[in-house]
Amino acid sequence: MSNARTVLERCDELAAISALPDGLIERTYLTVEHKAANELAAAWMAQAGMVTWQDAAGNLCGRLEGGHPGLPALILGSHLDTVPQAGRYDGILGVMIALEVAARVRASGSALPFALEVVGFGDEEGTRFGATLLGSRAMAGTWDPTWWQLADGDGASLREAFTAFGLDPDAIGSAARRPQDVVGYLEAHIEQGPILEERGRALGLVSSIAGARRMLVTITGRAAHAATPYAARRDALAGASEAILAIEALAPGLELIATVGRVSAMPGAVNVVAGSAVFSLDVRAASDEVRDAGLETLLAETERICACRGLSMRVEHTHAAETVHCDPLMTEALAHGIVADDGQPLSLFSPAGHDAMAMASLTRVGMLFIRCAGGVSHNPEESVLEEDVAAAIDALHAAVLHLAATYSTDARPADRKMPAWIM
Amino acid sequence: MSNARTVLERCDELAAISALPDGLIERTYLTVEHKAANELAAAWMAQAGMVTWQDAAGNLCGRLEGGHPGLPALILGSHLDTVPQAGRYDGILGVMIALEVAARVRASGSALPFALEVVGFGDEEGTRFGATLLGSRAMAGTWDPTWWQLADGDGASLREAFTAFGLDPDAIGSAARRPQDVVGYLEAHIEQGPILEERGRALGLVSSIAGARRMLVTITGRAAHAATPYAARRDALAGASEAILAIEALAPGLELIATVGRVSAMPGAVNVVAGSAVFSLDVRAASDEVRDAGLETLLAETERICACRGLSMRVEHTHAAETVHCDPLMTEALAHGIVADDGQPLSLFSPAGHDAMAMASLTRVGMLFIRCAGGVSHNPEESVLEEDVAAAIDALHAAVLHLAATYSTDARPADRKMPAWIM
Numbered sequence: 001m002s003n004a005r006t007v008l009e010r011c012d013e014l015a016a017i018s019a020l021p022d023g024l025i026e027r028t029y030l031t032v033e034h035k036a037a038n039e040l041a042a043a044w045m046a047q048a049g050m051v052t053w054q055d056a057a058g059n060l061c062g063r064l065e066g067g068h069p070g071l072p073a074l075i076l077g078s079h080l081d082t083v084p085q086a087g088r089y090d091g092i093l094g095v096m097i098a099l100e101v102a103a104r105v106r107a108s109g110s111a112l113p114f115a116l117e118v119v120g121f122g123d124e125e126g127t128r129f130g131a132t133l134l135g136s137r138a139m140a141g142t143w144d145p146t147w148w149q150l151a152d153g154d155g156a157s158l159r160e161a162f163t164a165f166g167l168d169p170d171a172i173g174s175a176a177r178r179p180q181d182v183v184g185y186l187e188a189h190i191e192q193g194p195i196l197e198e199r200g201r202a203l204g205l206v207s208s209i210a211g212a213r214r215m216l217v218t219i220t221g222r223a224a225h226a227a228t229p230y231a232a233r234r235d236a237l238a239g240a241s242e243a244i245l246a247i248e249a250l251a252p253g254l255e256l257i258a259t260v261g262r263v264s265a266m267p268g269a270v271n272v273v274a275g276s277a278v279f280s281l282d283v284r285a286a287s288d289e290v291r292d293a294g295l296e297t298l299l300a301e302t303e304r305i306c307a308c309r310g311l312s313m314r315v316e317h318t319h320a321a322e323t324v325h326c327d328p329l330m331t332e333a334l335a336h337g338i339v340a341d342d343g344q345p346l347s348l349f350s351p352a353g354h355d356a357m358a359m360a361s362l363t364r365v366g367m368l369f370i371r372c373a374g375g376v377s378h379n380p381e382e383s384v385l386e387e388d389v390a391a392a393i394d395a396l397h398a399a400v401l402h403l404a405a406t407y408s409t410d411a412r413p414a415d416r417k418m419p420a421w422i423m
Numbered sequence: 424m425s426n427a428r429t430v431l432e433r434c435d436e437l438a439a440i441s442a443l444p445d446g447l448i449e450r451t452y453l454t455v456e457h458k459a460a461n462e463l464a465a466a467w468m469a470q471a472g473m474v475t476w477q478d479a480a481g482n483l484c485g486r487l488e489g490g491h492p493g494l495p496a497l498i499l500g501s502h503l504d505t506v507p508q509a510g511r512y513d514g515i516l517g518v519m520i521a522l523e524v525a526a527r528v529r530a531s532g533s534a535l536p537f538a539l540e541v542v543g544f545g546d547e548e549g550t551r552f553g554a555t556l557l558g559s560r561a562m563a564g565t566w567d568p569t570w571w572q573l574a575d576g577d578g579a580s581l582r583e584a585f586t587a588f589g590l591d592p593d594a595i596g597s598a599a600r601r602p603q604d605v606v607g608y609l610e611a612h613i614e615q616g617p618i619l620e621e622r623g624r625a626l627g628l629v630s631s632i633a634g635a636r637r638m639l640v641t642i643t644g645r646a647a648h649a650a651t652p653y654a655a656r657r658d659a660l661a662g663a664s665e666a667i668l669a670i671e672a673l674a675p676g677l678e679l680i681a682t683v684g685r686v687s688a689m690p691g692a693v694n695v696v697a698g699s700a701v702f703s704l705d706v707r708a709a710s711d712e713v714r715d716a717g718l719e720t721l722l723a724e725t726e727r728i729c730a731c732r733g734l735s736m737r738v739e740h741t742h743a744a745e746t747v748h749c750d751p752l753m754t755e756a757l758a759h760g761i762v763a764d765d766g767q768p769l770s771l772f773s774p775a776g777h778d779a780m781a782m783a784s785l786t787r788v789g790m791l792f793i794r795c796a797g798g799v800s801h802n803p804e805e806s807v808l809e810e811d812v813a814a815a816i817d818a819l820h821a822a823v824l825h826l827a828a829t830y831s832t833d834a835r836p837a838d839r840k841m842p843a844w845i846m
Contacts, residue, residue, distance in 0.1 A: 083690065083692055083694075083695055084690040084691075084692065084695075085646055085689075085690050085698065090648070125694075126694075127692065132694075192648045192650045192651065193650060193651065193652055193655070194652060194654070194655050210650075212649070212694070214693055214694075222799065222802055222804065223508055223801055223802040224798075224799055224800060224801055224802055225513070225615045225775055225800040225801040225802075226635070226680070226682035226684065226705045226707070226774075226775070226801075227615045227616060227633075227680060227707065227773070227774035227775035227800075228615065228616065228680075228798055228799070228800070229616055229617060229680065229774075229798060230671070230674070230675055230680075231617070232616070232617045232797055232798040232799065235671070237667065237683055237684070237686060238667060238668065238671045238683070240664075241663075241664035241665075241667040241668050242664075242668055244660065244661060244664040245661065245664050245665055245668060248653070248658070248661045251653070252653055257649070257650060257651075257652065257653075259649035259693075259694065259695075259696055260660055260661075260688075260697075261649065261660070261688060261690075261691065261692050261693050261694060261695045261696060261697055262688055262691045262692065262693055263660060263686055263687065263688050263700075264686065264687060265683075265684060265685055265686050266508075267506065267507040267508050267684075268507075268684065268685045269506055269507065269550065269684050269685065269801075270637055270682075270684050270685055270703040270705055270741075271506075271548075271549075271555075271635070271637075271682065271684060271705050271801075272506055272507075272682075272684045272801045273682055273684060273801075274683075274684055275508065275802065277686075280693040282649045282693055282694050284649070284650065318693075350650070351649075351650035352648055352649070352650035374655055375647075375651055375652060375655040376645065376647055376651065376655065377647060377648040377650075377651065378646055378647055378648040378649075378692075378694075378695045378696075379645055379646040379647050379648075379698065381645065
């Protein structure tokens with residue numbers, strides 16, 4: 001069986017580990033499904049000759065030593081958790097590809113000048129506790145102690161979930177790697193957009209990862225009986241609907257990707273005009289400047305709509321991340337890998353966040369995108385081609401070998417105008 | 424203290440019996456708040472010399488016998504339950520006014536040719552179990568046994584709630600009155616609209632009560648990551664928002680009152696484009712024909728919006744009631760009462776449903792509207808003028824005396840082209 005086929009079948013096997021019935025996928029942080037996915041992937045890592053462990057944040061780690069034990073590690077990875085009603089490739093495919101690359105390196109019999117680690121992060125999506133990238137932030141050493149109070153939909157705190165999973169919250173610091181122990185981080189991930197498909201390319205090279213801003217917008221009007229004539233209404237849900245449509249209409253012209261994924265109306269009775277409505281807003285762009293300027297326009301328009309309707313509006317900012325630019329050396333290594341398999345690489349910006357964003361505060365990061373059908377993700381219809389997966393395995397493997405070659409020959413960057421990359 | 428002041432103070436006292444904190448009002452069927460409200464109102468009934476009991480559906484009843492015990496009863500009433508975050512007058516004011524009228528009749532010392540009953544229905548709003556008018560439908564003998572399976576938000580069935588409240592579900596039939604035991608039903612209620620205020624009138628005479636149609640509209644698109652470009656999206660929530668706005672824009676021209684009071688998006692994550700969205704739709708009009716024709720237009724427009732966006736749509740009809748026309752004799756009696764206090768009565772159609780709708784299948788019904796500030800109801804801002812309440816007490820009292828006069832003199836309808844009104 002080809003490596004790519006193995007990868008796809010493993011994605012299928014992991015998809016069966018789900019909190020939802022009927023083939024739907026949901027696997028969130030620190031659940032029984034998380035534990036089962038870690039155990040299954042650990043078995044595959046062990047098959048590939050790796051030493052495996054679960055770190056203090058519940059991330060699954062597998063390690064192949066390099067030329068001698070204890071060398072700094074090049075980390076390949078992505079996440080094993082999912083959104084509700086997820087597809088089977090977002091995150092998971094990157095971990096399985098990394099695993100195949102490690103298996104190839106092992107099978108080649110020749111040692112690398114660094115250790116090679118594969119990591120399956122426990123939380124990237126933030127589905128269960130709202131905050132995202134908990135797994136990679138623990139590894140990057142940017143864990144925020146205020147997170148312990150975060151609660152899931154059933155009221156369980158993150159601290160309680162740690163204990164229930166068998167983890168010691170007080171040991172969270174031990175999940176953090178030291179920069180000197182890490183060579184870099186490479187991640188393969190489905191594109192979650194249609195550009196590679198449109199251009200007829202299997203793989204893409206990520207230039208930067210957009211930092212999203214997220215907020216809750218609360219619109220307040222006046223609850224009233226459904227018999228209330230229109231002139232006497234101050235309908236918060238009609239106002240929210242107008243705002244949601246305006247955001248959709250304005251965003252492309254502002255070079256934004258804006259999403260309203262959640263909405264509710266209060267009191268929420270079938271025969272009561274909504275007194276208030278809340279919706280979430282997620283805004284991304286190629287740069288922080290474009291994003292912030294566009295967001296200002298969207299909120300001003302929402303404000304105008306509210307004023308026209310006698311409604312008031314409140315914005316609660318819940319998340320903001322800066323755009324992360326991929327590291328030149330890691331990107332160059334990936335470019336080498338892509339060239340070998342797919343011709344001159346196409347450079348893309350990632351509107352979606354990734355574990356590489358968190359890892360960038362620990363080490364140099366690079367990312368590889370894999371074409372996905374219709375650009376669809378976070379949906380059961382997520383789909384990839386076996387030949388693209390094969391290309392991604394080849395490219396990531398080639399990138400690892402390229403890094404090994406430049407690392408072992410100590411090709412230092414002075415003549416290439418790049419900074420030293422092992423601090 | 425004036426009768427009207429007493430009525431308003433009693434509404435304040437009942438408002439304090441609530442499941443919500445901070446002065447917000449919610450009092451739903453078969454709860455501890457329902458029991459407490461019944462006990463308080465029963466004490467006031469007893470003060471007015473009435474015999475009181477709770478019927479097999481949890482409706483509070485008080486009775487003043489007429490010239491001799493066991494005569495058929497004229498029933499005055501409304502409901503004591505509320506929506507969430509309710510005002511203090513919707514329903515409650517009608518019961519308290521009825522109670523004052525009974526007190527006046529008692530105080531006058533002269534017996535009526537029929538018994539006089541005051542009823543505080545336990546459920547009109549349908550807040551807890553979804554189906555409305557449970558109290559008055561039990562009394563009207565139109566209880567539907569399929570309701571026993573209805574569940575509240577905590578999963579308790581209506582049957583379980585009956586038992587927990589101390590009622591015997593199997594005795595529900597005993598709440599039903601026999602038509603020959605009832606003279607008619609009169610209800611005073613706040614207008615829940617702005618027409619009386621606009622016309623400068625304290626009271627209005629209700630011609631008919633619109634039957635609402637209610638449904639859930641489910642729009643299905645495709646869930647996708649928030650990074651998905653617009654061209655690749657099939658955003659169910661954007662489609663629902665466009666439909667909600669179209670319904671608001673089209674309804675007045677179709678002579679409809681349409682309300683979307685509830686909405687949700689699935690999966691409902693901040694970073695996922697909604698794969699589906701559900702909203703409720705409540706439609707009312709002056710006649711069933713206008714309502715049904717208008718609804719067809721609204722749904723066709725929603726269908727068109729969905730087609731443009733690559734979305735599909737499904738409608739689940741959850742409720743339909745026919746328009747109820749008030750009885751000529753009862754209406755004439757109320758008109759006499761209003762003339763005495765407020766000049767030639769203004770006739771109004773009620774877009775809101777009322778207990779009188781259910782009672783109409785048992786007996787002749789008549790309704791009186793009381794001006795409320797801004798037409799606002801189902802909201803803490805519900806407000807009435809003390810002088811209007813005084814006028815309503817006078818008018819309802821006068822209507823009772825008018826019915827007593829025509830009843831005792833046996834003024835039969837042959838010469839007035841009205842049907843005999845005691846079967």
